[in-house]
Amino acid sequence: MTTVLLVDDQALLRMGFRLVIESEPDLEVVGEASDGAVALEQVRALAPEVVLMDIRMPGVDGIEATRRIAAEHPSSRVLVLTTFDVDEYAFAALRSGASGFLVKSARPTELVDAIRIVASGSSVVAPRVVRRMLDLFAPQFPTTAGEARDDGLDHRLRSLTPRELDVLRCLAEGSSNAEIAERLVLSLTTVKTHVGNILAKLGLRDRVQAVIAAYEFGLVGPGERRGGST
The missing domain is CATH 3.40.50.2300 (Response regulator)
Known part of the structure; x- marks a missing residue:
């Protein structure tokens, strides 16, 4: 069972992600957070394998939360949610230690597949995409x-x-x-x-x-x- 923490400041989005994730027999949502500060507390308490992280949130944003999770809790891997496939905020999150990113318009199957890939230790963004981000x-x-x-x-x-x-x-x-x-x-x-x-x-x-x-x-x-x- 792969454990997942949902981090997004919109409750309806968290609810939607939970429904999709918990429809899969090998995935379990163990907690939710509405901002980066709460996410850090939840990671310390729950040690989720994957953190599904929104970037733009009040208080501690997703980029700073990702940096601290990568530094302090390396066993918890961060999958960032972003609006566009080539986004400066997504690049900043990758630079802070995220294992990949996923656009919010992704299909449910893409979401659960990405969670499994990140949990396995791989990344869900092609190195060529990272090169393009570096250039931009x-x-x-x-x-x-x-x-x-x-x-x-x-x-x-x-x-x-x-x-x-x-x-x-x-x-x-x-x-x-x-x-x-x-x-x-x-x-x-x-x-x-x-x-x-x-x-x-x-x-x-x-x-x-x-x-x-x-x-x-x-x-x-x-x-x-x-x-x-x-």
Whole structure:
């Protein structure tokens, strides 16, 4: 049974989400919250596997709540609800540690599938979408490619082997494992091993976080693609 916490300031939306989620035999809503502050209290008390998080709420908003959940309760994964599929608020939530986002107009089957995917440890947003978000929104945020990073981050990046750095750059371009294998002339199994090592060494949850980290480390910049910038 996958446990879910619903966070939205609109009671009717929470009710609708609850009806959809609890119609599934493997999903259970264990709590609700109308703002980020209450959500943090509920996460501490209930330890849900997935937090379905609205972004724009009074008081502590979804972005700040996501950041604190990711830092303080890493076993609870956040799935953000947003209005548009490429949204600066969704990008800010991903940057804060969310495991993915879903548009509010998604079908009920998409909602429950996304919850299961996030609970399994994967993300529900394609790395290519994250790259597009980086191109559009990253310049608005204080940390941009080429800026100095603190010693802790530099140390983690230095822990990667040259081949792992190559794989991380490919991840940052939105490449799939198969595309990375073809480009670097590696087996698919070797690529998967490198990806796992990268996530472990950098303390990242998934490939989406790897894309964002590569940008923040300065390995890639806005608009960069294989063969140069566009």
